[in-house]
Amino acid sequence: MVQFVLRRLAQGALVLAGVLTVVFFLTRLSGEPLALFVPVGASSADVERIRHELGFDRPLLVQLANFWRDALRGDLGTSVRFSEPALGLVLERLPATLHLTAVAMGIVVLIGIPFGILAAVKRNTAVDSLVMALAMVGQSMPTFWLGVILILVFGVALGWLPVFGYTSPAALVLPGVTLGAYSIGIVARTVRSSMLEVIRQDFVRTARAKGLGDVRVFGKHALRNALIPTVTILGLQVGALLGGAIVTEFVFSFPGMARLATQAVLNRDYPVVQAFVFVTSIGVLLVNLIVDVVYAAIDPRITLG
Amino acid sequence: MRLKLALSVVVTLLAAAATGALAQRSLTVAQGTAPDTLDAQRSTVQQTLNVSYHINEPLFQLDYATSDITPLLGKSLVAVDDTTWEVKLQEGVTFTNGEPFNAEAVRYSLLRVSKPELKSPATIYVRPIADIAVVDEHTVRIATDGPAPALPLYLTRIAMVPPAYIEEVGDDAFGQNPIGTGPFKLVRWVKDDRVVLAANADYWRGAPELDQVTFVSIPETATRMAALQTGEADIVTQVSVDQASLLERSGIVVAPVPGLRLMMIAITLDGEPGSTPLYDVRVRQALNYAVDKQAIVDDILGGYGKVLEGQALSSEYFGFNPDVKAYPYDPEKARELLAEAGYTAQNPLSITIYGPQGRYLRDSEVLQAVGGQLREAGIDADVEVLEWGLFINRLLAKDFDTAAFWGASTVPDADAWLAAMLGTGAAYSVYTNPEFDALLAQGARTVDRAARLAIYQQAEELVHEQAPFIFLYQQVDVYGVTARVSGWQPSPDEAIYLWGVAVK
Numbered sequence: 001m002v003q004f005v006l007r008r009l010a011q012g013a014l015v016l017a018g019v020l021t022v023v024f025f026l027t028r029l030s031g032e033p034l035a036l037f038v039p040v041g042a043s044s045a046d047v048e049r050i051r052h053e054l055g056f057d058r059p060l061l062v063q064l065a066n067f068w069r070d071a072l073r074g075d076l077g078t079s080v081r082f083s084e085p086a087l088g089l090v091l092e093r094l095p096a097t098l099h100l101t102a103v104a105m106g107i108v109v110l111i112g113i114p115f116g117i118l119a120a121v122k123r124n125t126a127v128d129s130l131v132m133a134l135a136m137v138g139q140s141m142p143t144f145w146l147g148v149i150l151i152l153v154f155g156v157a158l159g160w161l162p163v164f165g166y167t168s169p170a171a172l173v174l175p176g177v178t179l180g181a182y183s184i185g186i187v188a189r190t191v192r193s194s195m196l197e198v199i200r201q202d203f204v205r206t207a208r209a210k211g212l213g214d215v216r217v218f219g220k221h222a223l224r225n226a227l228i229p230t231v232t233i234l235g236l237q238v239g240a241l242l243g244g245a246i247v248t249e250f251v252f253s254f255p256g257m258a259r260l261a262t263q264a265v266l267n268r269d270y271p272v273v274q275a276f277v278f279v280t281s282i283g284v285l286l287v288n289l290i291v292d293v294v295y296a297a298i299d300p301r302i303t304l305g
Numbered sequence: 306m307r308l309k310l311a312l313s314v315v316v317t318l319l320a321a322a323a324t325g326a327l328a329q330r331s332l333t334v335a336q337g338t339a340p341d342t343l344d345a346q347r348s349t350v351q352q353t354l355n356v357s358y359h360i361n362e363p364l365f366q367l368d369y370a371t372s373d374i375t376p377l378l379g380k381s382l383v384a385v386d387d388t389t390w391e392v393k394l395q396e397g398v399t400f401t402n403g404e405p406f407n408a409e410a411v412r413y414s415l416l417r418v419s420k421p422e423l424k425s426p427a428t429i430y431v432r433p434i435a436d437i438a439v440v441d442e443h444t445v446r447i448a449t450d451g452p453a454p455a456l457p458l459y460l461t462r463i464a465m466v467p468p469a470y471i472e473e474v475g476d477d478a479f480g481q482n483p484i485g486t487g488p489f490k491l492v493r494w495v496k497d498d499r500v501v502l503a504a505n506a507d508y509w510r511g512a513p514e515l516d517q518v519t520f521v522s523i524p525e526t527a528t529r530m531a532a533l534q535t536g537e538a539d540i541v542t543q544v545s546v547d548q549a550s551l552l553e554r555s556g557i558v559v560a561p562v563p564g565l566r567l568m569m570i571a572i573t574l575d576g577e578p579g580s581t582p583l584y585d586v587r588v589r590q591a592l593n594y595a596v597d598k599q600a601i602v603d604d605i606l607g608g609y610g611k612v613l614e615g616q617a618l619s620s621e622y623f624g625f626n627p628d629v630k631a632y633p634y635d636p637e638k639a640r641e642l643l644a645e646a647g648y649t650a651q652n653p654l655s656i657t658i659y660g661p662q663g664r665y666l667r668d669s670e671v672l673q674a675v676g677g678q679l680r681e682a683g684i685d686a687d688v689e690v691l692e693w694g695l696f697i698n699r700l701l702a703k704d705f706d707t708a709a710f711w712g713a714s715t716v717p718d719a720d721a722w723l724a725a726m727l728g729t730g731a732a733y734s735v736y737t738n739p740e741f742d743a744l745l746a747q748g749a750r751t752v753d754r755a756a757r758l759a760i761y762q763q764a765e766e767l768v769h770e771q772a773p774f775i776f777l778y779q780q781v782d783v784y785g786v787t788a789r790v791s792g793w794q795p796s797p798d799e800a801i802y803l804w805g806v807a808v809k
Contacts, residue, residue, distance in 0.1 A: 030692075030694065030695050030698070031694055031695055031697075031698025031699070032698060034697075034698065034701055035694075035697040035698070035701065036341060036426075037424055037426055038426065038701060038732050038733075039349040039426035039427070039429055040349075040713045040714070040715050040721075040722075040725045040726070040733055041349075041429040041715055041721055041724070041725040041731070042426065042429060042725075042731070042732040042733075043730050043731055043732055044703075044730050044731070044732050045730070046732055047701055047732050050424065053421075053424060081341045082341065082342070082496060083342070083477050083480065084477070084481075089496065092496075093496075148525075148527045148528070151527065151528060151531045152527075152531065155531050155535050156531050156534045156535055159535060162535075162537060163528060163531045163532055163535055163537060164335075164521070164523050164528050164531075164532050164537065165498065165499065165521060165537075166498075250524060250525060251525050251527075251528060252528065253498070253521065253522065253523040253524065253525070253528060255495050255497065255498035255499070259497055259498075260496065260497050263339070263497050265694070266693065266694050267694065268694050268698070
């Protein structure tokens with residue numbers, strides 16, 4: 001078990017190095033953060049001087065070597081825009097994004113799993129069709145559009161909830177729902193189909209034959225087994241939620257790290273983009289690891305090694 | 306237990322009452338972008354300066370109604386001779402850390418802008434300055450390396466900073482936590498989100514009528530409009546034009562003002578003469594005749610634009626020539642000129658215009674409309690819309706072989722705008738014309754106001770005739786203001802200044 005975790009962590013470090021290198025090149029494909037320093041009124045000579053001062057006139061491989069030299073000492077560079085360590089900027093904004101992701105995940109679990117069970121229990125009825133139709137709507141609605149609609153309804157028309165920023169817990173509601181909507185659908189559908197698969201199996205028939213009622217059969221015997229694929233899906237959704245946060249935080253002007261990253265991409269502030277990808281990748285790798293460990297815990301057939 | 310509960314309820318109520326009282330005199334401004342720095346000397350972006358000018362003030366202000374330079378930290382500005390300006394300072398002003406504002410602070414502030422480590426874009430404003438002499442505690446003399454008639458205007462763009470504090474904490478720390486003489490003090494800055502300012506009760510011109518001001522950034526237009534409607538924001542920039550009437554019906558004041566941003570299509574003319582058909586002046590004039598500017602303003606911008614008068618300045622800029630008029634929309638004339646230049650239906654002129662998306666009011670729609678109008682005039686016109694970051698990089702690399710649609714604004718003076726946009730070797734200029742450069746140089750060295758105006762008006766005639774741009778329109782900036790705000794007027798330079806502004 002310990003060996004397994006250590007090996008996975010070592011693999012994770014390799015993945016991280018690969019991701020950072022790819023991002024290094026990707027960010028540099030579409031231009032440099034020069035506009036921040038070149039006002040209307042500057043000369044072409046100024047542009048060259050600024051490129052030199054920022055180090056962008058050096059060969060790309062030299063820049064990559066410098067990046068790795070600093071990164072290995074824990075320095076992911078200084079934000080071109082804010083003149084501050086990029087990693088610090090991202091970490092400063094991490095808690096807000098974690099709160100948002102946690103709320104979204106809570107909504108996904110609290111809505112997605114019960115509705116999935118409901119659809120499985122009432123399979124091939126109107127309830128099932130309705131739940132699955134709603135799941136499809138949730139999955140296919142563009143995040144951006146849903147966010148704006150929620151703002152107009154619950155912010156402008158009803159005046160119940162704040163429409164931007166994060167100055168109170170109430171401000172988490174609309175972005176949380178927006179962010180979670182996509183994953184609710186996926187989770188509900190997964191729970192439904194794995195439930196359906198499980199309830200056809202022998203041990204469920206045995207449970208019924210023993211004369212157990214629906215609640216015990218579904219709630220204890222079937223659900224525990226159906227949860228295994230669901231845990232995988234939930235783990236994967238963490239990555240999806242962190243990605244979705246980019247759009248959600250933009251729409252709601254939510255002060256999380258994804259919004260910082262969006263601005264950094266628009267301004268070509270490479271170090272901040274890299275620091276964001278670094279932090280996000282660590283998050284996804286850790287969640288994957290946790291999912292595997294949890295797997296072993298809930299399914300005795302799986303051993304880690 | 307009961308007592309504990311009761312106490313906590315009382316505390317909560319008190320806290321709510323306290324924030325309620327505070328909220329009464331607080332105001333929130335929502336802009337589309339967030340500040341990069343709070344160091345007023347390190348930015349030329351108005352949205353950034355809108356925050357920092359409340360903390361660090363310049364010596365002078367520009368009054369757009371009269372075009373006069375009016376006192377702020379500087380009491381008076383007198384030209385001693387062609388290359389020397391004397392500035393008298395307000396007396397008894399201190400920075401909020403107790404440091405005195407005096408001639409030494411002015412000297413320090415003006416010199417600091419061009420410090421290489423600062424990499425400040427505002428360096429362009431101090432370039433004419435050769436020397437700064439402290440005459441006495443409240444007088445400085447600024448010597449320029451030749452006559453610099455635009456210097457007073459530039460002095461409205463350079464904020465005064467506290468020398469001892471900056472020397473103590475360093476430049477970057479100052480940008481995080483600035484201290485100034487202004488009507489507000491920094492409370493908290495959450496980057497890319499909000500800046501909270503509190504009133505400076507001891508402000509030298511009198512305490513502001515607001516206790517707290519918050520600048521938030523809401524990039525998404527729909528959300529910005531919603532924040533205005535829910536009252537979460539009181540002053541909002543860049544109101545979407547199709548929502549203006551809806552907002553007005555819900556009691557929001559919609560305040561339009563012609564801005565300094567001039568939208569044009571810059572034609573690339575800094576390469577080998579004759580390397581593209583656009584080096585033929587008849588072709589460039591034809592392009593101007595082929596575009597229906599008024600239709601674009603009316604149909605796409607909902608009237609929130611003002612057609613440019615066939616020159617590279619609007620009437621807000623010093624140097625505007627009232628005798629030069631817009632190229633009329635005349636596709637027939639365009640066809641004739643093109644035929645003269647050798648382009649016919651069988652052999653059409655081919656041109657690609659690049660432009661950004663989401664940067665300016667309805668930018669990609671305008672670009673598409675221009676493309677359509679040019680095609681109607683028999684031109685094989687193609688438009689290509691790029692993401693802003695990519696666009697600005699290619700613009701700076703001078704990578705657009707035929708033409709680029711964008712808009713720029715500077716201090717409202719021909720010296721700044723014309724040199725930046727059309728001068729040989731300027732970062733954003735793709736034009737080279739020795740005759741025009743000579744006029745610019747002459748204007749930049751002429752102190753007499755009337756003589757200087759005549760030179761720039763002559764330059765504008767040349768610009769009209771040579772048509773290095775397809776002259777389009779001046780953007781009208783539209784602000785939304787809630788009814789509780791009083792005493793605020795929008796300004797052509799996108800400035801939002803809240804001293805003297807009150808809320809009901």
